[in-house]
Amino acid sequence: MASLNDLKPAITTSSSDGFVLESADSVRFGDEYNPEERERNRQILFGELLCGLLMGEPVWTNAIFAFDSAGMVQVLGAIARAFHRESARSNQHLPMIIAAYGGDVLPGQKTARPWSNPNEFFLRCYAHRLDNIVGFTVSATPELDKDTDRRKKIAAAMIQHAESPVACNLDDLRAELKSQQEISHFRDLYSIDGFLRSWYGPSGKNQSFADYASDQEQHGHPVRLIRDWTTDHPRFKDSGVKHLRRYCEQALEIAKEIKTELGFFSEAQGLLRLELENPNNEAFNNRTLFRKKIKPLSSPEVYNVLVELADGHYVRMQYTELTRSAREVTSPAGTDPAAALGEIWANATTRSLMIQPDLVQSWQFITKLKSRPSASTGPLDLDGIAFRFADFMTDPDRRNDLSTYQRLLSHARAAQIGSDLDRRKYCFDALYRHVTQCCEKINIQMNDVGVNFAFNPLESCSLTGSLTMSYLEHVAISQATGDADAAIDPTPSSEQPVSRGSDNALPSTL
Numbered sequence: 001m002a003s004l005n006d007l008k009p010a011i012t013t014s015s016s017d018g019f020v021l022e023s024a025d026s027v028r029f030g031d032e033y034n035p036e037e038r039e040r041n042r043q044i045l046f047g048e049l050l051c052g053l054l055m056g057e058p059v060w061t062n063a064i065f066a067f068d069s070a071g072m073v074q075v076l077g078a079i080a081r082a083f084h085r086e087s088a089r090s091n092q093h094l095p096m097i098i099a100a101y102g103g104d105v106l107p108g109q110k111t112a113r114p115w116s117n118p119n120e121f122f123l124r125c126y127a128h129r130l131d132n133i134v135g136f137t138v139s140a141t142p143e144l145d146k147d148t149d150r151r152k153k154i155a156a157a158m159i160q161h162a163e164s165p166v167a168c169n170l171d172d173l174r175a176e177l178k179s180q181q182e183i184s185h186f187r188d189l190y191s192i193d194g195f196l197r198s199w200y201g202p203s204g205k206n207q208s209f210a211d212y213a214s215d216q217e218q219h220g221h222p223v224r225l226i227r228d229w230t231t232d233h234p235r236f237k238d239s240g241v242k243h244l245r246r247y248c249e250q251a252l253e254i255a256k257e258i259k260t261e262l263g264f265f266s267e268a269q270g271l272l273r274l275e276l277e278n279p280n281n282e283a284f285n286n287r288t289l290f291r292k293k294i295k296p297l298s299s300p301e302v303y304n305v306l307v308e309l310a311d312g313h314y315v316r317m318q319y320t321e322l323t324r325s326a327r328e329v330t331s332p333a334g335t336d337p338a339a340a341l342g343e344i345w346a347n348a349t350t351r352s353l354m355i356q357p358d359l360v361q362s363w364q365f366i367t368k369l370k371s372r373p374s375a376s377t378g379p380l381d382l383d384g385i386a387f388r389f390a391d392f393m394t395d396p397d398r399r400n401d402l403s404t405y406q407r408l409l410s411h412a413r414a415a416q417i418g419s420d421l422d423r424r425k426y427c428f429d430a431l432y433r434h435v436t437q438c439c440e441k442i443n444i445q446m447n448d449v450g451v452n453f454a455f456n457p458l459e460s461c462s463l464t465g466s467l468t469m470s471y472l473e474h475v476a477i478s479q480a481t482g483d484a485d486a487a488i489d490p491t492p493s494s495e496q497p498v499s500r501g502s503d504n505a506l507p508s509t510l
Contacts, residue, residue, distance in 0.1 A: 018058040018097060020319035021048055025311060026069035026139050027287060042071045043380050043471065049075055050389060051469050053095055054442070054453065055480065056406035060322045062226065063100035067126040067189055070140040077188025078382035080195035082390035093393045093402070098196065099224035099322050102210045104128040107135070115209035116163075118200050118223055122193050123162035130155040137288075141182050150176050168193070196222055226321055235320060241353045245284040247313045248272055251349045258348060264301035264338060271298055272306060287314060304338035305345065312346020380471065384449045392445045405431075405438050412481050416463070428463040428481065435467075435480075455480065 023045040029038050049059055065072045076096060083095050100121055103112035106128055115121040129136040130144075130151045138145040144154075154176050161168035170177075170186055177183050199221050200212070207215075213225045240246035255269050271294060275281055283293035287310045294306055392398055408431040415427040435455040443452050450471055457465045467480045 018060045019052050020060050020315060020322060021045060021052075021072075022311065022315040023048055024059075024061060024065055024069055024072040024075070025315060026065065026072075027291070027311065029070035030139060030288070031142075032291065038071070039379055042074060045071050046075050046078075046380060046382060046385070047469050047471065049079070050385075050451075051453075051467050053093065053389070053393065054469075055409060055467065056093070056402065058094045058097050058222070060097045060099065060224075060319065062318060062322060063098055063122060063125045064129070065318075066098050066192060067122070068129070068138065068140045070185070073140055073185060073188045073192075074382060077191045078386040079390075080188075080191040081383060082386035083394070084191075084195050085198035094220050094222060095393075096195075097222050097224055097322075098122065098192075099226045100125055101226050102213075107132045117207060118209045118212045119165065119197055120162040121209050121223075122196055123158045123168075123189070126189065127155040127158040127162065130158070141185050143179060144182060150178075166197075199223075224322070235355060236353050237355055238353075241350075242317055243284070244287065244290065244310060244313060245276070245281075247349060247353075248276060248284065248309070250353055251309055251345060252276075254349045254352045255345065258341075258345060260341060262301075262337060262341060264299060265305060265341060267299065268302045268305040268309075268342075271302060272309075287311065301336070301338040304336060305342040308339050308342025309346050309349070312343055313350070316346065316350045381449060385446070385451055385471070388446050388449050388451070389442075392442050398441065401434075401438055401441065405435050408434055409480060416481060424463050428457075428465070431481070432457055432465065 023041060028041045028045075033041065052059060061072060061076070066076055067073060079095050083093075100115075101112070103114035104125055105112045115124065130138065133148050133151060138151070144150060154173060157172050157176075161172070168190065170183070170190055173186055174183070177186060200223075209223075210225060213223050238246070241250070252269060252273060255265070258265070275283055275294070281293075283290045290310050291307060295303055298306070393402065408427070412427040412431040415424045419427075432455060439453045439455055446452065452470045454468050454470075455465055456468060463481070465480050
């Protein structure tokens with residue numbers, strides 16, 4: 001019989017493995033959702049993020065999501081404040097990886113200006129978008145979007161801040177911020193900037209962003225360059241897959257292979273076919289226009305199918321460009337069959353456009369977040385939860401426990417592929433015993449903020465399990481081992497969901 005010493009090597013905190021959260025998509029926090037739904041979507045995002053971080057994996061995002069997706073900015077702002085590197089936390093878990101192109105183009109310029117150093121890229125990237133009045137819609141702060149004068153003034157101030165050798169504060173901007181929403185948004189942006197700078201070290205002052213990102217990519221730093229995957233070892237058969245029109249054209253082809261008895265799927269195909277007949281259809285220029293165009297033309301079911309198809313396209317292109325790996329979290333916007341079918345359709349369409357399917361098994365799936373019919377908890381206390389969580393993750397006394405947990409998780413996953421039953425059972429039992437102890441310890445730490453983690457073995461014969469995080473009446477489930485289909489809902493059957501959220505159990509995606 002194997003021993004714990006046989007289960008090596010350990011998972012390191014500098015691993016580049018990670019996940020991309022579809023629930024961080026900026027459209028999840030747009031005008032289409034009412035305030036209660038946006039708050040719920042934020043809770044989904046936060047629950048998914050903490051489950052992934054506890055399993056030892058950082059969240060990947062592009063820089064634009066990190067400054068213009070309202071939910072992502074709020075969540076990352078809290079995480080940044082909690083995980084800001086200090087001397088006492090030098091050997092800590094890396095919670096996020098933010099990627100950007102190696103430079104940016106200011107309005108009126110023809111060529112990109114490379115970032116001079118990593119210190120400047122995050123704030124300056126946002127400032128360039130603010131300064132691009134015609135070409136960029138500021139979605140996270142709608143009032144600021146149409147205010148040309150304020151956009152220009154804030155952009156100029158942020159460029160100066162980006163070039164500062166130290167992290168800056170909001171004092172120079174407060175006169176231009178007109179609402180509490182804007183103040184909170186920029187507070188989060190500067191928190192993220194301060195977190196990024198806390199990782200750079202001296203090289204951030206005298207090394208180009210491209211050189212720094214290239215040197216540090218394998219060393220657990222939160223900075224990456226977005227690579228052009230259409231020319232650098234392309235995954236896909238043609239570069240047109242990045243555009244929604246090309247994707248939807250292929251979706252009609254792949255739909256022939258999806259078997260379903262749901263009649264609205266045929267209606268969705270018919271509507272998509274009609275829209276594609278117009279070669280200059282603006283609906284395919286961006287997903288917001290796509291949503292506005294198809295909503296009055298379709299039933300709610302057809303609308304949900306097509307929205308999930310378009311959103312699935314976008315997030316798949318994002319995580320392929322960012323991680324170039326098979327890891328993903330999926331979070332359809334609705335609990336109805338139409339949303340789940342749209343997600344399945346998006347997955348199948350993407351795979352049909354690949355040169356060859358990925359051989360890496362996807363593991364990280366958030367499959368459900370439900371609200372039980374008790375009183376609403378109101379806004380989530382992101383900072384309170386994040387600080388308690390970071391205290392646990394960065395405590396030297398907990399690092400060995402977490403390292404062992406992540407090592408055992410890796411081996412339990414690996415043992416499910418081509419291993420004999422005894423080996424699978426031993427690896428899974430070792431994981432179950434240890435992760436249960438870790439959950440008991442973190443629950444003591446998180447008790448005052450109402451958060452509880454648990455590891456749930458599913459059917460004993462399947463040797464699969466899921467990690468759950470519950471916040472008062474909300475439950476987020478993350479698939480830990482086994483196929484994505486294996487995740488189940490721990491909520492008693494008598495307690496039914498009462499609002500929109502994630503509710504899918506899908507086949508493995510990219």
